[in-house]
Amino acid sequence: MTDAIATERATREPVLSVSVDYDVGDADDGMIASARAFTADFLAASPAMGREPVARERIDLARLVVSELVTNAVRHAPGPCRLLLELFEDALDISVFDRVETSPVPRGHDPGRIGQHGVEIVVAVCESVSVEPQHPTGKRVKARLALAGTG
Template sequence: MADAITAERAAPASLLTASVVYDAAPHGDAMASARAFTADFLAAAPAARPVPVEDEHVELAQLVVSELVTNAVRHASGLCRLVLELSRDALDISVLDREPAAPVLRGHDPGRIGQHGVEIVVAVCESLVVEPHPEGKRVRARLSLLR
């Protein structure tokens, strides 16, 4: 994990934004750190929105973050950046990495061991978008915070 974690007020669409950079090499630490970073970020949400984020949504956000960071660390080299953008009704979770190829949605296969990350993200999020980025790609998932 990089030493610098940034948190700042964002554009009007987002109430709060934070980002952190991870080195792809020690991937075991990156996932645990990303989950903790997400929980800490959402714990600060009452300062930016009228109600706290429910525990169920915190857990889903940690699951999505873990899956997206895992993909970046396993399939891209170098650094990856996790960006969290909180709005009134949703959390946008983005992971930027240096691999231009999009993650592959393999479809439901209960016999397959592993490689269900994108399937999980699609199942729990409103949307999943892969955008080209000058140094690779940005994978952005939107998690609803409504009941």
């Protein structure tokens, strides 16, 4: 039954979707803040499209995931990146496209390490995280965040 559910989810169309492009070459903390605000505004506006409001906790988690994924693109992928948000009835797919083929790798637990916990955070709060090659070059990092309950 799990395969049927996964197939159904994979073939569904989003209720709403929106994207924004960033030039990582000119990256600064303003770009990451802009991506977080873009995400919050998108989710806050979803009731105007006939949807139930998204809980504040879920908006905050979406902002966190976007921040971590865009930060990875800024730090590790020179060139432009794209943030794509796809809103489904029960989930938000957050995708960041960049120009580097190398996949992000979660590091092992290390309470003494300062920073570099972004992938671990995304994996912990999301239902799923995947990396898809994009041709001719680059990748898509996609995270699915549940909009009800815990991720």
